[in-house]
Every structure is written in C-alpha cells, then in structure tokens.
Amino acid sequence: MDTRYLLALDQGTTSSRAIIFSKEGRLVAQAAFEFAQHYPRPGWVEHEPEDILSTTVRAMNEALKKAGLHFSDIAAIGITNQRETTLIWDRKSGKPVYRAIVWQCRRTAGIIEQVKAEGLQEAIREKTGLVPDAYFSASKITWILDETGLRDRAEKGELCFGTVDSFLAWHLVKGHPHVTDATNAARTMLFNLKTQDWDEDLLRIFRVPKAILPQVLDTAQVVGNLAGEYAGGAKVPVSALAGDQHAALFGQGCLSPGEVKNTYGTGCFMLMNTGDKIVRDEKGLLATMAWRLSGQPHYALEGSVFVAGAAIQWLRDELGILQSAAQSEEIAGKVADTKGVYFVPAFTGLGAPYWDMYARGTLLGLSRGAGAAHITRAVLEAIAFQSNDLLTLMADSLGQLPKTLKVDGGATQNNLLMQMQADISGVSVLRPKVRETTALGAALLAGLGAGLFKNPKEAAGQWQLEARFEPSLDAEKRQEALLGWKNAVSSTLFDAAHRKKSEK
Numbered sequence: 083m084d085t086r087y088l089l090a091l092d093q094g095t096t097s098s099r100a101i102i103f104s105k106e107g108r109l110v111a112q113a114a115f116e117f118a119q120h121y122p123r124p125g126w127v128e129h130e131p132e133d134i135l136s137t138t139v140r141a142m143n144e145a146l147k148k149a150g151l152h153f154s155d156i157a158a159i160g161i162t163n164q165r166e167t168t169l170i171w172d173r174k175s176g177k178p179v180y181r182a183i184v185w186q187c188r189r190t191a192g193i194i195e196q197v198k199a200e201g202l203q204e205a206i207r208e209k210t211g212l213v214p215d216a217y218f219s220a221s222k223i224t225w226i227l228d229e230t231g232l233r234d235r236a237e238k239g240e241l242c243f244g245t246v247d248s249f250l251a252w253h254l255v256k257g258h259p260h261v262t263d264a265t266n267a268a269r270t271m272l273f274n275l276k277t278q279d280w281d282e283d284l285l286r287i288f289r290v291p292k293a294i295l296p297q298v299l300d301t302a303q304v305v306g307n308l309a310g311e312y313a314g315g316a317k318v319p320v321s322a323l324a325g326d327q328h329a330a331l332f333g334q335g336c337l338s339p340g341e342v343k344n345t346y347g348t349g350c351f352m353l354m355n356t357g358d359k360i361v362r363d364e365k366g367l368l369a370t371m372a373w374r375l376s377g378q379p380h381y382a383l384e385g386s387v388f389v390a391g392a393a394i395q396w397l398r399d400e401l402g403i404l405q406s407a408a409q410s411e412e413i414a415g416k417v418a419d420t421k422g423v424y425f426v427p428a429f430t431g432l433g434a435p436y437w438d439m440y441a442r443g444t445l446l447g448l449s450r451g452a453g454a455a456h457i458t459r460a461v462l463e464a465i466a467f468q469s470n471d472l473l474t475l476m477a478d479s480l481g482q483l484p485k486t487l488k489v490d491g492g493a494t495q496n497n498l499l500m501q502m503q504a505d506i507s508g509v510s511v512l513r514p515k516v517r518e519t520t521a522l523g524a525a526l527l528a529g530l531g532a533g534l535f536k537n538p539k540e541a542a543g544q545w546q547l548e549a550r551f552e553p554s555l556d557a558e559k560r561q562e563a564l565l566g567w568k569n570a571v572s573s574t575l576f577d578a579a580h581r582k583k584s585e586k
C-alpha cells in the first residue's frame with residue numbers, strides 16, 4: 083500500500099499556502115506566507131510574479147519541514163489558485179513582461195464597455211457562461227499586450243500567457259510545460275465551455291494571439307515531475323491544476339448534480355454541480371466548469387456575494403462594536419432576534435439576483451431599543467440572506483431545493499451564523515472536519531491524477547462531517563423573515579435609483 087502523502091499548493095490572493103494531507107484526507111502540516119499587494123492607481127491591483135513563485139516554494143518547503151517529511155514521501159502535488167489573475171512571460175527565459183494583473187483589478191473596464199457597446203454580451207455569455215467583466219483574464223491580456231507593445235512577439239509565439247496555475251506549472255515542473263486546466267481556462271473568457279477549447283471568435287474579439295495560450299489539460303492529469311532544483315532527486319508528479327472554487331467543490335465531495343457548497347470568507351462563493359449539463363441562468367449566476375476528468379467535462383453554476391465576512395470586519399474596524407470577528411457570535415447571541423433591524427451590506431453594489439452597482443449599504447428598521455447586539459445579529463443574518471438568494475436561484479434552475487448545503491471558509495466557525503443559514507434556507511447545513519477544502523480538493527485531485535484513487539468517488543468520498551445544523555424555524559416565521567429581507571433590499575434599490583437620478 084502506498085503510504086505516501088499528498089501535497090496541495092494553494093496560491094491565493096493574499097498568501098501562498100502549502101498543506102500536506104494523508105491519502106485519507108487528514109491534514110498533516112501546513113505553512114503559509116503572505117506577500118505584497120500593489121495598488122499603483124485607484125482600482126488597480128497587481129502582484130509581483132516573483133512573489134507568487136517564491137512564497138509558494140517557501141510554503142512547500144516549510145510544510146515539509148513541519149511534517150518532518152521529504153519530497154520522496156510525497157506521492158503527488160496539486161496546484162490550486164486565485165483565478166483569473168493574468169501573467170505573461172517570455173517563453174525562453176520565463177521572465178514576466180509585466181506584473182500579474184489581479185482578478186480584482188478594474189483597469190480594463192473600458193475594454194469591457196467597448197465589447198458591450200458592440201453588443202457582444204450574449205455571444206460571449208453563450209460561449210463562456212460568463213457575464214463580460216474586467217475580472218476575467220481576456221481584457222487583461224489585451225491590456226498588457228497593448229501597453230507593452232509586445233503583440234508582435236506574442237504572435238510569433240515568443241510569449242506565454244497563463245493564469246497562476248499555469249505560471250507555477252511552467253516554473254515548478256520539469257521541462258517548463260505551458261499548460262492550464264479546464265477550470266482555470268473557463269475563467270479567462272476565451273474558453274468555449276461546449277467545445278472545451280479556445281474559441282477563435284473570442285480571440286478575435288479580445289485581439290488575443292492564439293500562440294500565447296497554454297494547452298488545456300484535464301483537472302486531474304499528470305503535468306510532469308517537479309523540477310530537480312526543487313525536488314532534489316525525488317520524482318514527484320504534479321498531477322492536478324484547479325481554480326480555487328472548483329477544488330473546494332471537489333474537496334467538499336460535491337460530485338453529483340445538485341450538490342452545493344458555499345464558502346464564507348470576505349465574500350461568499352457558492353457553486354452547484356450541474357453534471358454534464360451547462361445550465362444557463364437568466365438572473366446572473368455564471369455557468370462554469372466543475373472540473374474535467376478523463377476528457378469528460380463536468381459543469382457547475384456559480385454565484386457570489388460581494389460582502390459577507392467583510393461586513394463583520396466593518397463592525398469591528400469602522401463601528402468598533404466588536405473586538406474580533408469571532409466575538410460576533412457572542413454579542414449577537416445576547417438577543418433572541420434583531421428587533422426588526424435589517425442590514426443590506428451593499429458596500430460595493432448588489433450582485434445576483436439584483437445587479438445594481440448604485441446600491442449602497444443600508445441599515446433599517448431601527449427602534450430606540452435597538453443596540454449593538456441587534457445590529458450584529460442583523461449583519462450575520464444578512465450573510466445568510468444573501469447566500470440564500472443565490473441558493474434560491476440555484477434551486478430554481480435545478481427545479482428543487484438542494485437537500486443540503488456544505489460550508490467552508492473562515493466565517494463558518496460561527497455556529498450562530500450556520501444555524502441562521504439553516505433556518506433561513508430551510509436546508510441542512512453541513513460543516514466538514516477539514517475546513518481547508520480548497521487545498522484538500524487539490525490534494526485529492528492530485529491523487530486521482532496520479533492514479534492513487536480508482537475514481538473521483540474513492541478520492542472525495544472520504545468527506546467527513548464535523549457539525550450539522552438543521553432548520554428549526556417554522557414556515558410562517560421563515561416567510562416573514564424572507565419578506566423583511568426583500569423589503570430591506572427594495573428600499574436599498576429605491577435609494578439607489580434615486581441616487582442614480584440625482585447623479586445624472
């Protein structure tokens with residue numbers, strides 16, 4: 083029996099982490115290093131590519147050291163990453179031609195406006211499942227090529243574009259393969275979900291030379307062995323590449339159509355497995371890849387909440403109501419309800435299903451007796467209400483309410499929030515033993531890619547429950563709460579419409 087371990091490299095927006103798991107999915111050791119965020123202008127966000135690579139390598143070595151293991155003890159490595167972030171480097175030297183443009187960066191909004199003005203939204207949506215936005219890689223590639231004047235070299239095949247998985251694989255794997263996987267490719271806005279290939283029309287729209295693009299691999303597939311300079315004499319295959327949310331869906335064991343996970347961090351990311359179907363949603367959920375295994379595409383629906391845990395940070399940092407995020411549970415627990423207070427955390431507008439960029443945060447329903455506890459409770463409820471809005475959209479496209487919701491992310495430590503979610507959504511909320519589901523998913527996918535598991539079920543079927551939260555609110559009370567939330571959102575939207583008018 084192979085008793086070696088699986089190593090996940092989880093390259094995130096603010097830190098690079100490495101986590102070692104046993105084949106059974108037990109967390110053995112982890113290490114993380116943060117790196118600098120660069121904001122050269124308002125709305126611009128960049129990373130130094132060298133930081134992405136060096137912190138990843140440091141985390142990998144540190145995790146091994148902590149576990150008392152060597153590379154020869156590692157059976158497979160999986161890379162999971164912040165999605166959409168765009169890098170372009172020299173094919174020969176590996177030297178980046180520009181800093182990494184981070185997914186959050188808004189500098190290419192103008193390019194997207196132009197594409198929209200040409201009426202190309204629907205065509206793009208049809209092919210990619212995405213709503214045209216500056217988040218995705220396509221406009222970032224266009225921008226770098228225009229800015230650096232390197233389009234000629236790109237057309238001659240002298241440059242490589244890649245998302246972070248691609249960049250790391252090029253540097254870490256022997257022979258510098260120029261590859262990505264289908265989940266990461268699906269977030270570039272250049273990849274056709276149906277044909278599973280780069281799309282000529284999209285390349286034309288965004289003026290991206292084909293010669294710059296990586297080969298698209300399955301999510302679990304051997305890319306090659308870790309380069310000698312990192313692994314010494316050991317032969318360790320890198321055998322999975324996956325975008326972070328997709329890895330988390332796998333790590334949560336959401337392998338069947340209709341299974342859903344929600345990650346509660348700064349914002350929330352909800353993904354539902356839709357099997358071999360690309361599901362189109364009219365209210366703003368995105369169609370995307372779940373993963374591609376043995377050449378078979380599996381799809382997902384994705385929705386996000388812009389402000390979730392960030393609203394807890396706001397209570398702590400701006401209002402000073404809390405000393406720590408964790409204290410929100412204790413303070414909100416002091417009262418039985420919000421006393422009619424609702425909070426809509428539209429700090430940066432509202433996403434699906436409302437889509438109003440003019441909406442701003444609103445606190446309403448205050449009476450003289452409302453205090454810090456009620457407001458904190460309303461903020462926690464708002465996280466659950468917003469997640470429920472996404473779940474409702476997913477239920478609509480599925481034709482039924484998913485039976486369970488699997489959860490992960492920093493804010494899931496809050497038991498009160500988890501109970502609120504169960505009550506508001508009327509579903510069982512399941513919290514796993516291993517909360518590092520993104521890294522776990524990458525590790526298990528790597529095991530699958532390296533042939534250590536017979537099938538996805540054997541890899542991800544080991545999911546273990548830590549806590550279960552059952553809905554306990556009666557139907558009438560639940561409807562009342564949902565109506566209250568709808569009213570709160572309506573008044574926020576009314577206010578937004580008013581503001582929009584007065585700005586004109």
Ligand code: ADP
Pocket residue numbers: 346347348349390391392393394395407408409410411491492493494495496499
């Ligand atoms: P990210 O990956 O987006 O940085 P994390 O998964 O690390 O996020 O979660 C951090 C977020 O979770 C923060 O926004 C924080 O306010 C929130 N958070 C952490 N602990 C709690 C808690 N016990 N209750 C509510 N929110 C929490």
